[in-house]
Amino acid sequence: MMPENAERYDFKELLKLPVGEATDVEEFLGPVQVAWVPGKGRGLVAARDVGLGELLFVNRAFQVAETGKLLEATLRKLEDPRRCSDEEFQSFFRLSSGQGKGPLPEFPELKCRMRRRDSPQPDVPLRSVNRRLVKDILDSNAHELDTSDVAKLQSAGKLSSIFLTASLVNHSCRPTAARVFLGDLMFVRAARDLRMGEEITDGYISVLQPVFERVAGIRKRYGFELHEDRGVVETALLPEPEVRAMLREMDEVESLEEFQALSEKIQRLVHGAILRLPSASAAVQQAAQRLGLGLGLEKLLLGGAGEVPVLVATAALLEHLGRLREAAQAYSRCCWLMEELAPHNAYHAKWALEALLCANRAGLPLAEYVAYAGKVLACHIGPGTLETVLRCQLGEKRSRSLLAGHSAQVRSWPPGEVGILHTLHTHGDPGSVSSMDLEFHLDEKVSPAEVEISVNQMLLYVQVRQKCFYLVLPGKVDGEPEPIRLSMRGPGSVRWPCAAALIMVVQRLWNFVKRHRKKLIASGIIAGGIWYALRVYLPRAQQRMFDELMKALQESGSSSDDSKAQQRSRARFQENQLVSDDYARKGLRSYEPKHAGCFKIDKCQQEVKEAKAKDKKIIAFKALQEECLSLLASAVYSIHVNLLLHRIINNIAGREARGRLSQQGAGATSKANGEEDASSMKELIDSTEYFLKEGPERMAAAARKAVKAAAEAVPLPPESSVNSESLSTFFVDVFNRMDQDVWENQKGASLLPPAQDQEKGSGKQPTFGPMARLGAIDLIVCL
Ligand SMILES: C[S@@+](CC[C@H](N)C(=O)[O-])C[C@H]1O[C@@H](n2cnc3c(N)ncnc32)[C@H](O)[C@@H]1O
Structure with missing residues (x-):
């Protein structure tokens, strides 16, 4: 891995290295030189004009160790001449030990060093080293290595390190350089275009904090005071109590809506602050002019008011909620802010990647996202590293399909942002503006008709739809500047807006279809199934349910008819019972005296009285x-x-006859059945009359016979006393015997008139008609 020139490093291999791992890779010294920087001591500056992303230098760590063990490890190395050359030893002790800790030596010579192998000589005496001084140098210059894990490729533990060349880089709250750690190397690139002599700076602390926190952090950790134009402008325009109130609110925010509301609040605060710039002190206005701000002022102030953490949280929540299009835009907006705050650092690279991945999942057109993430990673790690990083995150196949057809053309603004980038050229004396050229790059969603421009004092307002941008002009405007020449450029072609919009929609649709082929097929099958169910099956099912309902209704209607008929027939039956019982009572009046005459109770009583012997x-x-x-x-x-x-x-015979009639249908009664019913009825009527006339004697004879037989089975007084149980047994026996006599043995003659005995003389017993007999047995069982 020997680089022939600055960009011959094999990043595919370097990206695989664990953080801090020793490498044999050669260092690189680019267009940088040491210079005195007012108020900061020595520093590194651009040796010539440098383009964005250009590699400035590659420096190998002098020592890497676990955090907390760096001092001991460094002391051991410095003491040992076999491990630390004299040249390295001297370079180390030329490093700053912190502000006010003694005069700084002349510029150390910048040089590339090969990785030093430990010398085999065993008997070299150890150097004596000032422990205190080494500690101070480390406190001022050491780097932690855990910020390099942008691509999530390496597991960065808590490692600390000390670099000899990189230790000459001063801090800025608007850094101009971006660094990344790969193995034991630090790669430093230009994070912006740099003019010759412009300082190469880095952020020692997070530059996404408000100015008062940055000042306090630097003071506490590094012991020096911050005096920077960004801080001056921010301190003047953003009142600390208001920003502190925002920070407190940030700690309490819990939902996406609250984060979004807080973001809007911060934006209102910042827009109010920008409007105060023209009335700020001359020193503040000059600081703003030195910053060369356009839209950058808004971004810097948003950063200072705490917008970045709010926006990152919003983006993460949107992603979590699956609102991927909005999440991609929110991450893009984070990138938009980072362009001004700390371009191409680890966070910027992370959010550019997140925006790309969210856009990919949301099915958005990816060209711009790929180009932008490619640019940010190229400036953060090195050219062509987007592909490597994506392959590690998504796998070979998915990363290839994501990148397919997208050139890594570098674009200078984050995608997904409804907004404009501008370059502002002014003509005329600084201090007053009378004419200017403005060049807007509109993104494809904005047409020139949606852009409104107005000028007031030092501010130029550009309103794009709902968004307002403020450009701080380099001098006061004398009246209305004439002419403002405005040229629109960029992909937002306005010549064929409808056709362009249509093509865009078709393109997006096609991309979506390609990406979600399988899901679409599955959805089609499910949709077809649902359509079939709704259009074909549902009407059939409804018809079947309707039919069943009608059937059930009919059945319930007919069963209620039946039950009414049953009720009617029962009522008729009961009425008939009452009528027939009334007839029966009348018949008994003539029966009773005859029946009483059949029994000789008085005579038996007399005999009891007259009997003398026991x-x-x-x-x-x-x-x-x-x-x-x-x-x-x-x-x-x-x-x-x-x-x-x-x-x-009255009831049973009549009912049976009626039932047969209804079964056969009215008028369809067979002649044979009709005759049979009539003869049965006649039999019964004759039997009844015969019974009432001749029955008493026959009943008395049957009863006497049954009692006599039963008395032999169940002993009666005086031989035995009786109780209810024995009496019940006795009478059951008596009535069974009478039944046998009267019914079962078909000695129906006792109940039948002699005329009914049609086969008299034939030797056969006379019987009831079959229907009357069945009904009679039913009734006896009930009785
Ligand atoms: C890593 S060194 C940077 C190089 C240092 N200027 C030198 O001459 O060696 C860190 C020290 O530089 C100084 N320094 C870095 N950034 C500074 C800044 N923005 N303002 C003032 N002093 C700064 C502080 O003294 C700090 O302790």
């Missing part, structure tokens, strides 16, 4: 008991049979 009395008693129980059983059974026959006639 056993005869018991026999008489048993006969009385059987007669009474038979009367009871016969009476109950008769009542039931009587009710039963009437209910069968």
